[in-house]
Structure formats: structure tokens, C-alpha cells
Amino acid sequence: MRASDADRDRIAEILRDALAEGRLTPEEHSERIDAAYAAKTVGELEPIVRDLPARRSAPAAEPAAAPLPVAESSTPGHNVVAVFGGATRKGRWRVGPRTNAFACFGGIEIDLTEAVFEQRETVINVVAVFGGVEVKVPENVTLRGSGAGIFGGFEVKTHESEDPDAPVVVLTGAAIFGGVDAKPRRGKRVARLQR
Structure with a gap:
């Protein structure tokens, strides 16, 4: 399936979070960002973040309503x-x-x-x-x-x-x-x- 700009942006956000958390070095981040924006299909995007958490962890705070998930929904387009x-x-x-x-x-x-x-x-x-x-x-x-x-x-x-x-x-x-x-x-x- 062809990758959309939203798919690439989602991967870039995961990479930014991984850099901020110290999971990636700046060089690794740069290489992976380049690969993400060069990807043509969704299949090319998945390996870029396979070894990273899919969502950033939210800081502990007072209990509130759970936010809507960022991941793909079971509801089709x-x-x-x-x-x-x-x-x-x-x-x-x-x-x-x-x-x-x-x-x-x-x-x-x-x-x-x-x-x-x-x-x-x-x-x-x-x-x-x-x-x-x-x-x-x-x-x-x-x-x-x-x-x-x-x-x-x-x-x-x-x-x-x-x-x-x-x-x-x-x-x-x-x-x-x-x-x-x-x-x-x-x-x-x-x-x-x-x-």
C-alpha cells in the first residue's frame, strides 16, 4: 500500500520521541528520518520503527479521561x-x-x-x-x-x-x-x- 504524508509524519513523530528519550543517537535519528520521508510504501515504513515503542509514554498525572488512540482504527475508511x-x-x-x-x-x-x-x-x-x-x-x-x-x-x-x-x-x-x-x-x- 502506498504511504501517505500522514503515515510518514506518524513515523517521524515516533522517531522524534525516541530521540528525545535517548533511544536513538542523533545520527541514527537523521538516517531513519531520511528513510521515512523517502519511503514509498507502508511496508518500507514499518522496519524503520520496528525496534521502537509505538507511542510515547505520557507523564504520570491526575487521572483523566483516556485520550483517543493514535493508531489505526478497526473502522475502515x-x-x-x-x-x-x-x-x-x-x-x-x-x-x-x-x-x-x-x-x-x-x-x-x-x-x-x-x-x-x-x-x-x-x-x-x-x-x-x-x-x-x-x-x-x-x-x-x-x-x-x-x-x-x-x-x-x-x-x-x-x-x-x-x-x-x-x-x-x-x-x-x-x-x-x-x-x-x-x-x-x-x-x-x-x-x-x-x-
């Missing part, structure tokens, strides 16, 4: 496709670690306000060609984006949750003669106060 039509994904549903959305001469709505997040980070890869994709996330979720608008618009209203253990939704992709719009959905009370 989702594909949402709209070609000369529309598609919607909303309501109460389990969000996988990756969702792919493709709109060609059509529109897609992805509403995460009632979704159940089983992992810490969810990546939504969007391609809109002469179409549009709208993504809504709840206020208590961190929203980040890095996409491109080519004769179109790729607008992500970034939002950092106050909770450091909150789920993170990352939007990537491109809008080609189309539009991508992602924003946190504020509650009715907040909307009334703004008016």
Missing part, C-alpha cells in the same frame, strides 16, 4: 463519491482514520457534528473537479487543512480545540474548477449570541 449528482454523509456514524471524497460535476456534504471518532486523527482527502465539497465539524474538534485551489477555492477555517486530547480532522486535497469549504459548526446558542 470511507469513500464518498458524487458524479453528476450529490452525496451526503451525516448523522451518527463511526469515522475511520481516512475518508476520501470525490466530487465531479456534483456536490458532497460531510457532516461530522454527530460522528463518533475512534482515533485521534482523521484525514479527509478531497478532490473536487467542477464540483463542491462541504465539511462540518463540531466545535470541540480541532480542524486543520492543507489543500490547493486550482481555478477554484479550497477554504478551511482552521480551529484549535481547547482540549489537547480532542480529535483532529485534517483536510487535504485539491479543488479544480470547484470548491471545498470546511468549518466548525457552532451551536444554535452561539449563533444566537453572535446575532
Whole structure:
């Protein structure tokens, strides 16, 4: 399976933690980071961190709610496709670690306000060609984006949750003669106060 930027970043984070904990020398860290960012497949990434712990250990603190796991979820990824039509994904549903959305001469709505997040980070890869994709996330979720608008618009209203253990939704992709719009959905009370 081809490795994504998120896969490489996950491996780089494990390597950074190992360097900080003294498990790797700076030279070993440098070699492994180079190998991680040069890897083309997930199979090439696994040997780089095989001898290292998968997660950094959290410092002992007062008991709190367990954070969402960073590892891959058992919930598969989702594909949402709209070609000369529309598609919607909303309501109460389990969000996988990756969702792919493709709109060609059509529109897609992805509403995460009632979704159940089983992992810490969810990546939504969007391609809109002469179409549009709208993504809504709840206020208590961190929203980040890095996409491109080519004769179109790729607008992500970034939002950092106050909770450091909150789920993170990352939007990537491109809008080609189309539009991508992602924003946190504020509650009715907040909307009334703004008016």
C-alpha cells in the first residue's frame, strides 16, 4: 500500500520521541528520518520503527479521561463519491482514520457534528473537479487543512480545540474548477449570541 504524508509524519513523530528519550543517537535519528520521508510504501515504513515503542509514554498525572488512540482504527475508511449528482454523509456514524471524497460535476456534504471518532486523527482527502465539497465539524474538534485551489477555492477555517486530547480532522486535497469549504459548526446558542 502506498504511504501517505500522514503515515510518514506518524513515523517521524515516533522517531522524534525516541530521540528525545535517548533511544536513538542523533545520527541514527537523521538516517531513519531520511528513510521515512523517502519511503514509498507502508511496508518500507514499518522496519524503520520496528525496534521502537509505538507511542510515547505520557507523564504520570491526575487521572483523566483516556485520550483517543493514535493508531489505526478497526473502522475502515470511507469513500464518498458524487458524479453528476450529490452525496451526503451525516448523522451518527463511526469515522475511520481516512475518508476520501470525490466530487465531479456534483456536490458532497460531510457532516461530522454527530460522528463518533475512534482515533485521534482523521484525514479527509478531497478532490473536487467542477464540483463542491462541504465539511462540518463540531466545535470541540480541532480542524486543520492543507489543500490547493486550482481555478477554484479550497477554504478551511482552521480551529484549535481547547482540549489537547480532542480529535483532529485534517483536510487535504485539491479543488479544480470547484470548491471545498470546511468549518466548525457552532451551536444554535452561539449563533444566537453572535446575532
